[in-house]
Amino acid sequence: MSVAPPGESANRLRGDLMAYATLSLISIFCAVPFFWLLIASFDGNAQLFLRWPETWTFANYLRVFAKEDGAKWLFNSLFVVGSATLLVMVLSGLGGYALSRTRAWWKLPFLYAILLIRVLPSTALIVPLYKFLLTLNNAESALLRPIFGSATRDIMRWTGFIDGYLGLILVLATMQLPLSLWIMKTFFDGLPRDYEEAALMDGATMIQRIRRVLVPLALPGLAASGLFAFMSAWGDFLLPLILLSSPELQTLPLGLFRAFLRINEIDYGLLTALAFIYLVPAVVAFGFARRFLVQTFSGGVKG
Amino acid sequence: MIHLNNVRKFYGALEVIKGVDVTVDDGEFAVFVGPSGCGKSTLLRMIAGLEGIDSGDLVLNGTRINDVPPDKRGIAMVFQSYALYPHMTVAENIGFSLSLKKVAPAEIRRQVEEVAEILQLRELLDRRPGALSGGQRQRVAIGRAIIKKPSLILFDEPLSNLDSALRVQMRAELQRLHRELSATVVYVTHDQVEAMTMADKIVVLNQGTVAQAGPPMDLYHRPDNEFVATFIGSPKMNVLPVTMTREGSESIHLAGPLGMALTLADANAPLPDGAAKLGVRPEHLRVVAEEAAHFIAEVAIVERLGVETYLTVGSIDQPIVVRVEGDVTFRPGDRVPLAADPTACHIFSADGRILRSANAA
Ligand SMILES: Nc1ncnc2c1ncn2[C@@H]1O[C@H](COP(=O)(O)OP(=O)(O)O)[C@@H](O)[C@H]1O
Ligand SMILES: [Mg+2]
Numbered sequence: 001m002s003v004a005p006p007g008e009s010a011n012r013l014r015g016d017l018m019a020y021a022t023l024s025l026i027s028i029f030c031a032v033p034f035f036w037l038l039i040a041s042f043d044g045n046a047q048l049f050l051r052w053p054e055t056w057t058f059a060n061y062l063r064v065f066a067k068e069d070g071a072k073w074l075f076n077s078l079f080v081v082g083s084a085t086l087l088v089m090v091l092s093g094l095g096g097y098a099l100s101r102t103r104a105w106w107k108l109p110f111l112y113a114i115l116l117i118r119v120l121p122s123t124a125l126i127v128p129l130y131k132f133l134l135t136l137n138n139a140e141s142a143l144l145r146p147i148f149g150s151a152t153r154d155i156m157r158w159t160g161f162i163d164g165y166l167g168l169i170l171v172l173a174t175m176q177l178p179l180s181l182w183i184m185k186t187f188f189d190g191l192p193r194d195y196e197e198a199a200l201m202d203g204a205t206m207i208q209r210i211r212r213v214l215v216p217l218a219l220p221g222l223a224a225s226g227l228f229a230f231m232s233a234w235g236d237f238l239l240p241l242i243l244l245s246s247p248e249l250q251t252l253p254l255g256l257f258r259a260f261l262r263i264n265e266i267d268y269g270l271l272t273a274l275a276f277i278y279l280v281p282a283v284v285a286f287g288f289a290r291r292f293l294v295q296t297f298s299g300g301v302k303g
Numbered sequence: 304m305i306h307l308n309n310v311r312k313f314y315g316a317l318e319v320i321k322g323v324d325v326t327v328d329d330g331e332f333a334v335f336v337g338p339s340g341c342g343k344s345t346l347l348r349m350i351a352g353l354e355g356i357d358s359g360d361l362v363l364n365g366t367r368i369n370d371v372p373p374d375k376r377g378i379a380m381v382f383q384s385y386a387l388y389p390h391m392t393v394a395e396n397i398g399f400s401l402s403l404k405k406v407a408p409a410e411i412r413r414q415v416e417e418v419a420e421i422l423q424l425r426e427l428l429d430r431r432p433g434a435l436s437g438g439q440r441q442r443v444a445i446g447r448a449i450i451k452k453p454s455l456i457l458f459d460e461p462l463s464n465l466d467s468a469l470r471v472q473m474r475a476e477l478q479r480l481h482r483e484l485s486a487t488v489v490y491v492t493h494d495q496v497e498a499m500t501m502a503d504k505i506v507v508l509n510q511g512t513v514a515q516a517g518p519p520m521d522l523y524h525r526p527d528n529e530f531v532a533t534f535i536g537s538p539k540m541n542v543l544p545v546t547m548t549r550e551g552s553e554s555i556h557l558a559g560p561l562g563m564a565l566t567l568a569d570a571n572a573p574l575p576d577g578a579a580k581l582g583v584r585p586e587h588l589r590v591v592a593e594e595a596a597h598f599i600a601e602v603a604i605v606e607r608l609g610v611e612t613y614l615t616v617g618s619i620d621q622p623i624v625v626r627v628e629g630d631v632t633f634r635p636g637d638r639v640p641l642a643a644d645p646t647a648c649h650i651f652s653a654d655g656r657i658l659r660s661a662n663a664a
Contacts, residue, residue, distance in 0.1 A: 201374055201379065203374030203375075213388060217389070219390075
């Protein structure tokens with residue numbers, strides 16, 4: 001055991017105290033908004049400023065679901081982001097595998113090129129993107145209208161590129177795909193080919209190799225790439241704002257935004273309850289992510 | 304019996320297997336050995352069906368199997384990484400090939416237990432590979448191979464992931480298994496000790512060609528070329544540049560480094576005059592009295608192993624290793640008179656072909 005001179009150890013103690021005090025201040029600074037959200041959402045008479053509720057109540061949450069279309073917004077958000085995540089997982093799983101195993105010369109240029117999509121701010125591309133989707137949407141509409149007549153709008157609500165689920169799902173997935181492809185490519189790089197070849201020698205068909213060997217082995221990587229996609233798409237606000245207009249297609253962040261913009265009154269109880277509902281899936285996703293991230297980024301599959 | 308007839312493999316324009324001819328008989332333990340990158344794995348994977356064969360024939364038990372898919376060849380392979388599926392138990396890993404064939408679960412269980420009995424894996428059947436030691440994983444990987452009742456089992460450097468003590472133990476274990484199963488085995492390694500201790504037949508590969516094939520002691524005593532001579536045996540055979548000069552009709556004189564001078568009997572198939580190489584193993588060099596010495600050299604390194612001692616003598620760029628019985632008192636810097644056993648000398652041409660083998664066997 002080494003013995004530090006008394007002066008030095010006192011210095012170290014003072015340094016530690018300063019560090020902890022600073023960190024605590026920063027943590028409090030970061031945590032206060034969440035704390036305010038939580039208590040204000042249960043406050044029957046929530047105000048702009050942090051205060052302890054006089055009466056605890058679920059009224060704010062009831063209002064979200066009964067008076068407002070909260071259930072619909074939540075469903076829309078979960079459906080759109082969930083579908084985009086699923087799409088990203090399937091595409092990044094297949095694509096990451098192909099990118100990992102190919103020896104094509106364009107592999108690295110391609111990987112860097114797609115990362116550019118992720119780096120460019122989507123706001124900058126919003127006009128051409130909108131134009132592009134609008135053209136697709138009009139074409140689809142022109143194709144469907146003669147066949148389905150007045151039912152076309154109901155179909156387009158699901159399959160439309162503008163003001164329809166499909167368009168938003170595709171765009172959200174596209175934004176998340178580059179990072180997920182990178183994650184999966186790196187993951188498969190660390191997965192020995194021997195696994196597949198052993199299965200091949202055992203007589204596994206292509207489908208069996210994917211279903212019984214590759215998918216189970218890739219699960220930690222897929223979970224990581226899916227969770228990243230989910231968390232990032234869940235937080236996206238601009239794309240649904242631009243691409244959706246029908247009230248029945250609104251997502252949670254849009255609902256929250258519009259409730260905040262109402263000029264006659266600002267209902268802090270409603271806003272905080274909405275915000276809290278909006279936070280929960282992200283926090284849950286993060287909880288899952290932590291477990292898989294450790295597995296994925298600390299050496300892949302051991303076996 | 305597996306037979307390779309003038310087998311070739313190209314990666315693009317690069318020829319990595321350059322016309323290999325090899326035969327492995329039924330029940331034989333054949334070891335393909337060679338330095339890293341010489342094409343051992345490629346050759347093994349061609350036999351397994353994981354790599355295509357660009358030209359030549361691969362014949363298993365009388366049938367040409369060049370174009371038979373891997374799982375239909377009746378060949379099993381144990382991978383270097385073992386490739387055990389981490390999401391399956393030991394039993395599921397071993398029974399995987401049967402479950403793919405839709406064999407009834409009860410029958411799979413019965414066969415898995417049979418295999419587990421042979422490999423002493425009974426207690427581990429419900430564990431996952433992650434909870435096994437290196438040696439146990441190795442046995443599971445072998446179990447996954449032998450449950451298919453293959454006519455040939457391939458191993459690609461299966462011991463390279465184990466520590467040295469376990470490696471010695473697994474070597475014995477593999478030999479026992481080979482005897483019990485009377486299986487035909489092709490085993491790939493870069494380690495000539497593994498090859499010498501386990502093989503019925505060694506195939507030495509060098510840069511995509513067979514340098515020599517045969518029983519271990521044939522290769523040791525009668526190498527076909529300098530490559531095999533120096534690759535097989537540890538410590539390596541000493542190979543020294545010499546100049547040969549005929550001395551009458553019965554003998555030839557060799558002059559080498561360190562003032563080396565010796566005369567070999569040379570009557571029936573006379574050696575040519577000129578530059579050549581003398582190959583002599585460490586155990587065929589002896590410390591002798593000064594007047595009997597072929598050369599005198601300064602000791603650079605002394606390695607005492609108790610039962611024997613290795614002296615490295617000569618210069619750094621032309622070291623010569625001498626094996627001496629027992630524990631000796633030489634020290635670095637000592638000058639020792641040395642002689643080669645004339646009956647144990649190999650003569651190679653300047654480009655490495657054998658001109659004359661030792662006549663001691
Ligand atoms: N897929 C491949 N593409 C191109 N070259 C390869 C490929 N696989 C192996 N090689 C080359 O073929 C040679 C033999 O490789 P390999 O059979 O793995 O050697 P070993 O197992 O004896 O170490 C090496 O030079 C290696 O670089
Ligand atoms: Mg190899």
